[in-house]
Amino acid sequence: MYHFSANAKQFVLLLIVGIVLLLGYVHYSFFNERLNGVWFDSSNKDIPVDEDQRNTSLSKSIFRSREQNIISPERLLYKQPSVLVGRTDVVAVTPWLAPIVWEGTFDPDLVDTIYKSMNITIATTVFAVGKYVRFLRDFLETAEKHFMVDFNVRYYVFTDRPDDVPSVNLSQGRHLSVIQVPGSNRWQEISARRMEIIQTAIERQISREADYIFCLDVDSKFHARWGAESLGRLVAVIHPWFYQATRDHFTYERRPASTAYIPMDEGDYYYAGALFGGFVEDVYTLTKVCRNQLEEDARNSIEAAWQEESHLNRYLLYNKPSKLLSPEYQWDDKKTNTKEVKVIRFSSVVKNYAEIRPNV
Ligand SMILES: CC(=O)N[C@H]1[C@@H](OP(=O)(O)OP(=O)(O)OC[C@H]2O[C@@H](n3ccc(=O)[nH]c3=O)[C@H](O)[C@@H]2O)O[C@H](CO)[C@H](O)[C@@H]1O
Numbered sequence: 480m481y482h483f484s485a486n487a488k489q490f491v492l493l494l495i496v497g498i499v500l501l502l503g504y505v506h507y508s509f510f511n512e513r514l515n516g517v518w519f520d521s522s523n524k525d526i527p528v529d530e531d532q533r534n535t536s537l538s539k540s541i542f543r544s545r546e547q548n549i550i551s552p553e554r555l556l557y558k559q560p561s562v563l564v565g566r567t568d569v570v571a572v573t574p575w576l577a578p579i580v581w582e583g584t585f586d587p588d589l590v591d592t593i594y595k596s597m598n599i600t601i602a603t604t605v606f607a608v609g610k611y612v613r614f615l616r617d618f619l620e621t622a623e624k625h626f627m628v629d630f631n632v633r634y635y636v637f638t639d640r641p642d643d644v645p646s647v648n649l650s651q652g653r654h655l656s657v658i659q660v661p662g663s664n665r666w667q668e669i670s671a672r673r674m675e676i677i678q679t680a681i682e683r684q685i686s687r688e689a690d691y692i693f694c695l696d697v698d699s700k701f702h703a704r705w706g707a708e709s710l711g712r713l714v715a716v717i718h719p720w721f722y723q724a725t726r727d728h729f730t731y732e733r734r735p736a737s738t739a740y741i742p743m744d745e746g747d748y749y750y751a752g753a754l755f756g757g758f759v760e761d762v763y764t765l766t767k768v769c770r771n772q773l774e775e776d777a778r779n780s781i782e783a784a785w786q787e788e789s790h791l792n793r794y795l796l797y798n799k800p801s802k803l804l805s806p807e808y809q810w811d812d813k814k815t816n817t818k819e820v821k822v823i824r825f826s827s828v829v830k831n832y833a834e835i836r837p838n839v
């Protein structure tokens with residue numbers, strides 16, 4: 480009797496373990512299938528996904544982005560901050576009280592120390608489609624020297640020429656993934672489709688691998704420190720050609736027929752399309768909205784003046800960035816230096832448009 484009941488107990492226990500394992504397997508394969516679809520497999524792309532579900536249950540549960548306390552270690556010594564002495568030649572805060580990051584407004588060691596203790600990972604997306612693969616080596620090599628040094632960084636290189644991606648020595652804690660994307664015979668389309676492709680990459684991969692993300696142009700080089708001072712919930716950069724201009728001179732989309740339309744008497748700053756970032760979750764929403772508006776415009780046969788840059792500007796007018804980067808973070812090698820810009824951290828290289836783009 481005693482023996483029988485011990486065996487029965489063992490059997491029931493095994494049965495329960497078996498059922499739990501089976502349920503676990505079914506659950507795992509279901510989510511895996513949803514998260515790891517094959518890139519650009521059309522059969523996969525057309526699965527209708529309920530928008531509400533995408534907004535809440537699926538995405539919210541997988542994002543790693545979160546606000547953390549700003550903790551500084553005891554006995555870290557640094558220069559005393561002042562409320563009276565600082566930069567007076569530039570404005571370092573927006574009317575909605577977001578900081579504008581300029582050299583001299585932050586303590587680089589202090590800010591890096593604070594964010595390093597959070598053990599965060601920063602995703603960096605960069606597109607190198609067609610001949611633009613030639614910019615990758617300089618971009619990656621200079622990023623290794625100046626961009627988020629000593630942080631965990633994951634580069635995501637989107638290209639139609641995976642074999643031409645150069646092999647660059649990466650420091651410890653840094654990682655590079657190559658993701659194949661289609662080419663195009665219109666540069667406008669390559670540039671604009673970045674919104675859709677980044678959105679998809681966040682859903683499939685980046686949301687689980689990073690806390691923050693920066694989306695950058697590849698025809699660029701890093702020249703000086705770019706560190707944790709750039710991190711925030713939603714981050715944009717002031718375009719180097721427009722920071723002295725009045726809003727009526729901004730090259731926003733001015734036709735009301737476009738979803739990127741901004742009236743003449745609105746607008747804060749002109750943001751560059753070559754850089755945006757923030758929490759992965761916030762950038763996900765940005766790319767999703769811009770992608771939908773680009774597609775709506777395409778259905779109405781209208782293309783905004785500066786493609787995704789126009790849609791980005793419209794989005795950021797009504798969804799204010801929580802941090803702005805000064806033009807130090809997006810200079811242009813064609814532009815002569817100005818006295819406010821004391822350090823050039825990242826800049827667009829001079830390129831021959833006719834030679835490098837698939838169309839003019
Ligand atoms: C400084 C700045 O704000 N630049 C913007 C501007 O000119 P840009 O002259 O900076 O545009 P661009 O030719 O650099 O194109 C933008 C990016 O798209 C990718 N690409 C483009 C073409 C191609 O054949 N292959 C390829 O990979 C590449 O990552 C490149 O850096 O206008 C573009 C189109 O509206 C974007 O808004 C850019 O961000």
Ligand SMILES: [Mn+2]
Nearest residue numbers: 696698753827
């Ligand atoms: Mn560019």
